[in-house]
Amino acid sequence: MNNVNNIAENFGTLYHPKSALVFYETAGTETDMYVEHFDMDSNGTPINAHPLTVKEANILAKALQTDEEKSTAFLKPKGILPTNILHINPSEKGTVLWYTKAQQRKLYFVNGLGIPNGKAQVPPMLWFANKNSLSVFALANDRRPTEKTLLHYAPFFNIYEKGNVCMGTVSIDIKNSASVEEFIQAWKHYFFNSYFSHSLCENVTRKNIVTLWKDLINTDKPFPKEVLKKNNKTLKNLL
Incomplete structure (x- = not known):
């Protein structure tokens, strides 16, 4: 049998799941939406389900805004435009x-x-x-x-x-x-x-x-x- 090599060290940055959002929507013409927040345990299993809090929503909004700002920041000057x-x-x-x-x-x-x-x-x-x-x-x-x-x-x-x-x-x-x-x-x-x-x-x-x-x-x-x-x-x- 061939030896099994551990190639984990060749992987790039590894990201671990920390939380998840589940969006619920009512049926019918006048729909309503509800968002539930889950934490993740060490195995990546959703736990501790609870309604999305205002604090958690603000953290998410700030993260999304930062990414959007980065995508539109290309070639913007840091201050007064250099004369050259x-x-x-x-x-x-x-x-x-x-x-x-x-x-x-x-x-x-x-x-x-x-x-x-x-x-x-x-x-x-x-x-x-x-x-x-x-x-x-x-x-x-x-x-x-x-x-x-x-x-x-x-x-x-x-x-x-x-x-x-x-x-x-x-x-x-x-x-x-x-x-x-x-x-x-x-x-x-x-x-x-x-x-x-x-x-x-x-x-x-x-x-x-x-x-x-x-x-x-x-x-x-x-x-x-x-x-x-x-x-x-x-x-x-x-x-």
Whole structure:
């Protein structure tokens, strides 16, 4: 006989029944309803039947309200809307468009590129994302962009010609209850804390992209904006 393995440790979170509600309704055209509350014993058997009390009803209502609030909280700001946010579509499949100024970031590269990990200056960027995907572009300066602002190819690896980012094996997990601030922070974390590995589009910069980052990494050199290439799109094309 084969040995029986205990696989309980491989299960996910186990929930135990604590109580149950039974709804009774009278027959006829003018119906009336009655709700009975049951506790559960350690075996999951209903015990201690009694009419649903006001206190129990309030606890249930509060729990349901909390779940509803979470489902409608997606992309709501925690306070005053940050000035770098340009557009929000707060639907279930909502999107956010925002920009960041030139800044120093820690960057990670796979060994095959021959570029050490380290800090470097990155150009101003335009970000466009929903819960599952991200597109990024470079900007010519730190000014707040408008609909007419010309976009440039983002000078990074792992990015397709249209600007969409290949996240590889990165597990994207953005909650339905994420505020717009949490949403933006999550995408910046996913982008800058994953490893740049390969170029998906030729000639996205006016200088060899490997040489570019070798020259910038672990230095205080400002990003050379003259290497950016326009992609014949404006911000309005993303709206």
